[in-house]
Amino acid sequence: MSVQLWTWILVGITFALYFGIAIWARAGSTKEFYVAGGGVSPLANGMATAADWMSAASFISMAGIISFAGYDGSVYLMGWTGGYVLLALLLAPYLRKFGKFTVPDFIGDRYYSNTARTVAVICALIVSFTYVAGQMRGVGIVFSQFLQVEITTGVVIGMAVVLVFAFLGGMKGITYTQVAQYCVLIFAFMVPAIFISIQMTGNIIPQIGMGGRVEDGTYLLEKLDSLHTQLGFKEYTEGTKSTWDVFAITLALMAGTAGLPHVIVRFFTVPNVKDARKSAGLALLLIAILYTTAPAVSVFARTNLIETVSNQEYTALPQWFKNWEDTGLIAWSDKNGDGKIQYVNGEATTGKPEFTEARGASGERLIANASAETNELYVDRDIMVLANPEIAQLPAWVIALVAAGGLAAALSTAAGLLLVISTSVSHDLIKKQLKPNISEKGELMAARISIFVAIIVAGLFGIYPPGFVAAVVALAFGLAAASFFPAIVLGIFDKRMNKQGAISGMVVGIILMLFYMIRFKTGLIGVMEPLPASEWWFDTSPEGFGTVAMTVNVIISVIVSRLTPAPPESVQEIVEHIRIPSGAGEAQSH
Amino acid sequence: MAIPENARKYWRANLKYLAVLLLIWFAVSFGCGILFKDFLNRYSLGGFKLGFWFAQQGSIYVFVILIFVYVWLMNRLDKKHGYNEK
Numbered sequence: 001m002s003v004q005l006w007t008w009i010l011v012g013i014t015f016a017l018y019f020g021i022a023i024w025a026r027a028g029s030t031k032e033f034y035v036a037g038g039g040v041s042p043l044a045n046g047m048a049t050a051a052d053w054m055s056a057a058s059f060i061s062m063a064g065i066i067s068f069a070g071y072d073g074s075v076y077l078m079g080w081t082g083g084y085v086l087l088a089l090l091l092a093p094y095l096r097k098f099g100k101f102t103v104p105d106f107i108g109d110r111y112y113s114n115t116a117r118t119v120a121v122i123c124a125l126i127v128s129f130t131y132v133a134g135q136m137r138g139v140g141i142v143f144s145q146f147l148q149v150e151i152t153t154g155v156v157i158g159m160a161v162v163l164v165f166a167f168l169g170g171m172k173g174i175t176y177t178q179v180a181q182y183c184v185l186i187f188a189f190m191v192p193a194i195f196i197s198i199q200m201t202g203n204i205i206p207q208i209g210m211g212g213r214v215e216d217g218t219y220l221l222e223k224l225d226s227l228h229t230q231l232g233f234k235e236y237t238e239g240t241k242s243t244w245d246v247f248a249i250t251l252a253l254m255a256g257t258a259g260l261p262h263v264i265v266r267f268f269t270v271p272n273v274k275d276a277r278k279s280a281g282l283a284l285l286l287i288a289i290l291y292t293t294a295p296a297v298s299v300f301a302r303t304n305l306i307e308t309v310s311n312q313e314y315t316a317l318p319q320w321f322k323n324w325e326d327t328g329l330i331a332w333s334d335k336n337g338d339g340k341i342q343y344v345n346g347e348a349t350t351g352k353p354e355f356t357e358a359r360g361a362s363g364e365r366l367i368a369n370a371s372a373e374t375n376e377l378y379v380d381r382d383i384m385v386l387a388n389p390e391i392a393q394l395p396a397w398v399i400a401l402v403a404a405g406g407l408a409a410a411l412s413t414a415a416g417l418l419l420v421i422s423t424s425v426s427h428d429l430i431k432k433q434l435k436p437n438i439s440e441k442g443e444l445m446a447a448r449i450s451i452f453v454a455i456i457v458a459g460l461f462g463i464y465p466p467g468f469v470a471a472v473v474a475l476a477f478g479l480a481a482a483s484f485f486p487a488i489v490l491g492i493f494d495k496r497m498n499k500q501g502a503i504s505g506m507v508v509g510i511i512l513m514l515f516y517m518i519r520f521k522t523g524l525i526g527v528m529e530p531l532p533a534s535e536w537w538f539d540t541s542p543e544g545f546g547t548v549a550m551t552v553n554v555i556i557s558v559i560v561s562r563l564t565p566a567p568p569e570s571v572q573e574i575v576e577h578i579r580i581p582s583g584a585g586e587a588q589s590h
Numbered sequence: 591m592a593i594p595e596n597a598r599k600y601w602r603a604n605l606k607y608l609a610v611l612l613l614i615w616f617a618v619s620f621g622c623g624i625l626f627k628d629f630l631n632r633y634s635l636g637g638f639k640l641g642f643w644f645a646q647q648g649s650i651y652v653f654v655i656l657i658f659v660y661v662w663l664m665n666r667l668d669k670k671h672g673y674n675e676k
Contacts, residue, residue: 066646071627071642071645071646073646074623074624074642074645074646077645077646077649077650078619078623078624078645078649078650081649081650081653082615082619082649082653084653084657085611085612085615085653085656085657086615088657088660089608089611089612089657089660090608093664207647208636210637210638210647211635211636211637211638211643212636212637213637219636219637220637221637221638221639221642222637237631237639237642243624243625243627246624247620247624247625250619250620250624251620274664274665274668274674277657277660277661277664278661280657281654281657281658281660281661284653284654284657285654288650288651288653288654291650292647292650292651295646295647576593576597579597579600579601579604580597580600580673581664581668581673582668582672582673582674
């Protein structure tokens with residue numbers, strides 16, 4: 001059977017499953033809608049958290065990025081998993097004990113102020129929207145690749161699918177759908193990795209195969225390092241980023257992970273504090289399966305790619321190369337006219353390749369913007385995971401499986417984020433601020449309407465991505481780190497923290513981060529072009545700036561809180577109350 | 591407001607656990623994986639340079655273990671102070 005047919009079959013089966021679950025788990029009350037009734041088992045919650053957390057970026061892009069970045073890619077591995085340690089130790093148990101629906105609820109009550117709540121809602125919306133825009137784009141890319149439709153059609157199909165199960169099920173439907181999606185995505189990620197590990201190193205476990213020996217007896221990583229050196233790249237196991245920048249990016253990603261509203265809200269869905277702790281551990285264990293396999297996939301894919309294409313005649317290359325060239329994600333220009341592929345360090349094109357309609361002497365697609373550098377090959381990082389099974393010549397069903405897995409990853413994350421957005425609007429904004437006497441039915445209706453609006457807006461971002469969205473997605477973490485994370489941690493661990501301190505910290509943190517990111521990523525402030533790395537403050541990249549903004553947030557919060565009156569007795573009692581694990585009860589609406 | 595002695599002791603023990611666990615968290619990731627990476631890369635673990643291994647594999651394994659140790663410690667502490675449920 002062809003890859004195409006297998007894709008239809010596997011995507012069809014998994015989608016039928018997701019819809020079935022969404023219908024089975026229809027939400028009847030706001031509590032079921034927001035926190036699945038607070039009665040999900042730790043294992044199911046761990047799986048749902050893992051699926052929620054592992055987005056199209058984790059599934060499709062991460063291994064590809066590491067594949068090209070080598071050691072520098074470690075920031076994502078450590079950052080996105082280390083954040084769970086912070087979440088499990090510093091946030092999850094206490095927020096569960098507190099027992100409200102949302103992060104702005106906690107901030108609003110702990111800092112006894114509607115202003116604080118509003119600031120938190122705005123931060124939640126900024127973070128979630130930045131993040132979801134990238135997801136919808138991811139959904140569109142996967143659909144368009146595998147069903148061979150236009151990317152716009154891909155995004156529209158994705159919107160419809162997310163809409164149906166978010167609309168029907170709310171948190172309950174999403175939780176159980178995500179359990180199924182976790183199983184699909186982890187299976188889809190592991191199968192090709194195991195196949196390739198056996199093929200290259202004879203070891204069935206990719207994590208060990210990565211450090212294993214290849215056929216001629218040398219270690220795989222040594223071989224890759226020497227291939228890199230020969231071609232003029234920096235050794236794979238060494239990085240190019242400065243130690244400080246690696247440090248800053250890792251810390252920003254960790255704190256950002258712990259501060260992401262759609263991840264935190266997960267811990268409101270388990271029955272008690274004990275389960276909240278356990279659930280965070282299970283979630284990380286389930287995530288770690290993918291996160292420790294991904295760097296192995298990167299090494300396999302990188303080695304395979306170099307060996308398959310470097311110094312080969314274009315006409316003798318396997319079919320996958322030409323297929324990806326047709327989609328525009330691979331480009332080759334025969335700069336020295338020898339018909340062979342010169343793959344060395346440097347940019348092959350200036351920016352993304354622009355194809356002319358003509359074909360070159362070897363039959364390749366000609367590009368208009370080839371650079372002056374020697375390197376002749378452009379490879380989009382996002383194709384590494386998708387193309388990996390083809391490069392390794394695995395059977396058609398494995399290639400199709402990756403498509404189903406990528407869709408599961410993108411859809412589960414998009415659904416979780418959209419729920420947070422709608423909750424922020426219907427619960428935190430409408431119920432808590434604008435119209436406190438709204439009926440439960442009315443609130444549920446408002447939640448569904450806001451999901452609908454959020455999907456349309458997210459879909460538009462996916463179809464017409466403003467130039468900066470792609471650049472900004474990774475920065476959602478910086479924003480979460482700079483705004484929520486300190487406010488929540490201080491709210492639990494510093495009893496003296498008051499509303500003046502927390503609000504000024506959050507506001508300064510998020511504004512500083514937004515300013516730095518816009519200035520250095522988009523060039524909208526002051527100059528027209530994004531500023532070069534030499535202009536960075538303290539040699540910190542925009543991705544790592546969350547660490548600086550977070551530090552500023554903490555310092556300002558502490559200083560301001562000490563200069564202003566202590567929080568009222570009743571609030572100090574709340575803090576005492578959440579520090580004790582027993583008597584959490586069910587999640588309360590107010 | 592008077593805080594019961596029991597609650598205060600519980601909280602202090604909790605903070606002590608957190609300090610130790612977070613120290614390990616910092617040491618494996620920021621320490622072994624980033625700050626001392628070049629030094630550790632002189633040693634190897636099978637086909638891995640040690641610093642590289644910590645950055646891409648080891649730290650993640652330690653993170654998982656840390657959370658489960660925390661769960662175990664806290665459950666024990668809850669029981670000792672009578673805060674455990676069912």
